[in-house]
Amino acid sequence: MTYNPATANPLFGNPLKTRADTEKGLRDLFAPLLPYFSEGGARVRVDGAAAHFDRAAADLEGFARPLWGLTPLAAGGGDFAHWELYRQGLANGTDPEHPEYWGQVNSTDQRMVELAAIGFTMRMVPQLVWEPLSQKAKDNLAAYLKHARRFDYADNNWKFFRVLVDLGLEECGVAFDRTLTEQYLEELDGFYLGDGWYRDGNVRRIDHYIPFAMHFYGLIYAKLARGDEARVAAYKERARLFAKDIASWFDEDGGTLAFGRSLTYRFACGGFWGALAFADVEALPWGQIKGQFLRHLRWWADKPIAHGNGVLSVGYGYPSQIMSESYNSGGSPYWALKAFLPLALPESHPFWTADEVAAEVDPAPVPLKHPGMVMMQTAGNVVALSSGQQNWQMRHGAEKYAKFVYSSRYGFSVEVDERAYHQGAFDGALGLSDDGRHYRVRETNEVAQIAGDRLHAVWKPWSDVTVETWLLPANPWHIRVHRITTPRPLHGTEGGFAVGRADLNVDTLTEAAGQAVARSASDVSAIVDLKGQRAGRVLKALPNTNLVVARTLVPQLRGEIAAGETVLVTAALALPAGADAETALASRPAAPDLDALVALFAEQGVDVSAILVPERF
Numbered sequence: 001m002t003y004n005p006a007t008a009n010p011l012f013g014n015p016l017k018t019r020a021d022t023e024k025g026l027r028d029l030f031a032p033l034l035p036y037f038s039e040g041g042a043r044v045r046v047d048g049a050a051a052h053f054d055r056a057a058a059d060l061e062g063f064a065r066p067l068w069g070l071t072p073l074a075a076g077g078g079d080f081a082h083w084e085l086y087r088q089g090l091a092n093g094t095d096p097e098h099p100e101y102w103g104q105v106n107s108t109d110q111r112m113v114e115l116a117a118i119g120f121t122m123r124m125v126p127q128l129v130w131e132p133l134s135q136k137a138k139d140n141l142a143a144y145l146k147h148a149r150r151f152d153y154a155d156n157n158w159k160f161f162r163v164l165v166d167l168g169l170e171e172c173g174v175a176f177d178r179t180l181t182e183q184y185l186e187e188l189d190g191f192y193l194g195d196g197w198y199r200d201g202n203v204r205r206i207d208h209y210i211p212f213a214m215h216f217y218g219l220i221y222a223k224l225a226r227g228d229e230a231r232v233a234a235y236k237e238r239a240r241l242f243a244k245d246i247a248s249w250f251d252e253d254g255g256t257l258a259f260g261r262s263l264t265y266r267f268a269c270g271g272f273w274g275a276l277a278f279a280d281v282e283a284l285p286w287g288q289i290k291g292q293f294l295r296h297l298r299w300w301a302d303k304p305i306a307h308g309n310g311v312l313s314v315g316y317g318y319p320s321q322i323m324s325e326s327y328n329s330g331g332s333p334y335w336a337l338k339a340f341l342p343l344a345l346p347e348s349h350p351f352w353t354a355d356e357v358a359a360e361v362d363p364a365p366v367p368l369k370h371p372g373m374v375m376m377q378t379a380g381n382v383v384a385l386s387s388g389q390q391n392w393q394m395r396h397g398a399e400k401y402a403k404f405v406y407s408s409r410y411g412f413s414v415e416v417d418e419r420a421y422h423q424g425a426f427d428g429a430l431g432l433s434d435d436g437r438h439y440r441v442r443e444t445n446e447v448a449q450i451a452g453d454r455l456h457a458v459w460k461p462w463s464d465v466t467v468e469t470w471l472l473p474a475n476p477w478h479i480r481v482h483r484i485t486t487p488r489p490l491h492g493t494e495g496g497f498a499v500g501r502a503d504l505n506v507d508t509l510t511e512a513a514g515q516a517v518a519r520s521a522s523d524v525s526a527i528v529d530l531k532g533q534r535a536g537r538v539l540k541a542l543p544n545t546n547l548v549v550a551r552t553l554v555p556q557l558r559g560e561i562a563a564g565e566t567v568l569v570t571a572a573l574a575l576p577a578g579a580d581a582e583t584a585l586a587s588r589p590a591a592p593d594l595d596a597l598v599a600l601f602a603e604q605g606v607d608v609s610a611i612l613v614p615e616r617f
Contacts, residue, residue, distance in 0.1 A: 008304035016297045019352045023078055026069045026340045032310030041085045042093030042100035044331055046311045051329035053110040056103045062331025063089055064114035069337030071121040072344035074128055083128045091137035094144040105148035112153055116161035122168030123224055130172045142174045156201025157209055159184040160217035167224050196242030197370035206371040207260025211246050211272035215239050219275040236281050243283035248366045248375040251382040252359040254295025255408035258547050261325055261394050263316050264333050270296035271338040277351035278341045286350045287357035294356060316547040323414050323547055325395055365453040365473040372608050374453045378476045380576050381409035385471040385478055387455040390444035402442045403428035404471055404480055410497040410574050411548035425541045426495040427554045432461050433491045449605035456601045470597050474589040480570040490561040496527035497574035498552035507553060509538040516555035524581040525574040527555045530591040534559035
């Protein structure tokens with residue numbers, strides 16, 4: 001059987017220009033799941049891979065997550081032929097006497113996450129999932145939801161899940177203790193930082209959960225809540241403020257910044273734009289919002305994100321368990337269907353009637369204080385200089401949160417062998433080794449500061465080694481300055497952007513003193529030592545380490561670091577192949593004055609460490 005792009009991505013070939021295209025995309029994404037529904041309809045199991053929660057919860061995840069797209073489809077008048085299957089599943093999954101019972105919630109539990117989609121569906125289309133049920137099934141479903149909501153939810157965006165369940169119970173006339181709802185709404189307000197930005201709980205993570213969770217659920221609440229006018233108005237105003245900043249995370253082609261955890265949810269990252277439409281919040285002109293939304297879906301349409309059976313894979317640009325989280329089961333990727341929320345709107349809504357507005361590329365850097373980033377738009381790409389967020393409890397947390405630079409077009413790589421220093425990709429990072437085998441990278445900061453469009457951080461790879469890093473935009477380049485103080489000699493490897501590697505090894509590699517350049521058929525990636533101290537190398541990275549493409553080339557600078565104080569100055573860029581890339585490559589930026597940088601932060605540095613560095617676990 002030959003490889004078929006259509007089965008490797010159900011969106012393949014869909015122009016994704018109109019509401020009808022979007023509706024077709026949703027149907028095509030759901031259809032491959034049908035053979036995996038259990039006989040009683042309550043469980044969906046697509047493979048044998050495990051998550052940290054039990055199998056019943058994973059099967060509920062596979063059942064519930066498609067509802068994030070199917071429910072708006074039905075609310076907007078779209079046909080769906082399998083609501084009886086879902087009614088059967090709801091009845092059997094909540095029946096303690098049925099073999100497909102989901103199991104009872106007795107503490108913080110993955111089931112709490114998935115029940116939010118059920119509450120949302122009960123609120124939006126009760127005539128399809130509640131009213132046709134027998135009285136016994138209604139009683140079981142209500143009892144199951146009410147029992148689950150009594151327990152403490154995780155102290156982050158999970159608190160919205162109880163709120164969404166309560167919206168459904170309210171719509172279906174089920175009595176419950178509303179004080180728990182109000183308590184969580186107040187606690188969620190405590191995560192708000194200002195300027196439209198939240199943190200996701202007390203661990204102070206600022207990643208894609210802010211748009212596709214905190215704002216997404218808040219905008220659903222703003223649309224569906226009865227009363228609570230002050231909070232509804234606050235949620236809408238926060239979203240208006242946030243839209244202007246988060247737009248800088250999306251490139252001109254619709255790709256979004258690959259950063260943080262849960263990236264296997266893929267086009268859920270565009271859910272914020274659809275949620276603005278759902279809540280009637282014209283934070284930007286409707287044509288711009290529509291453009292952000294549709295471009296993002298189109299960005300995904302040509303990537304092999306599904307298995308050969310059409311089921312979405314765990315992974316990002318292709319199937320990969322390496323980049324996944326411990327909470328990713330086979331059904332997890334279907335949170336991507338949150339992107340289809342605007343199907344709840346009629347064709348006459350201004351979101352759908354507006355002409356899509358093309359993206360504008362502004363080369364000026366955009367400082368974002370709350371996530372500690374400086375954003376740069378380059379051709380077909382968005383780059384984030386990042387002061388670094390600590391997230392030790394996530395698999396590959398250092399790679400997902402603490403690199404110096406992140407990208408939409410080039411993603412980032414995760415390391416696969418902590419005992420193979422010389423094979424490390426270290427794209428957007430500085431790897432240090434004192435034995436040639438093991439290595440350390442930035443994991444957290446002692447200090448994180450932003451002054452204008454420049455970043456500064458202090459980090460300690462070992463207790464007796466200190467690194468100060470400054471990051472400066474020089475579009476399309478960016479500059480990194482590292483001042484390393486160490487009592488013993490080290491070896492350092494610093495990487496540029498990872499670019500796709502051709503199957504027949506026809507790429508052009510330049511390895512020289514002070515520079516390394518990788519030229520593929522599609523892209524050019526370069527890294528330059530502005531002080532000429534290190535040797536250039538282009539690494540053929542280990543397979544399946546980069547999030548976007550499975551085989552990559554990473555230009556690197558490598559060299560010895562003597563005991564005492566050493567200053568490294570690096571410039572890096574990556575651009576689509578062509579004349580513009582070659583012109584940029586020939587115009588290298590100058591090394592900055594370190595004393596001037598130190599003085600700048602002494603005078604103007606804004607300490608953001610309280611946001612970026614959470615409590616130590």
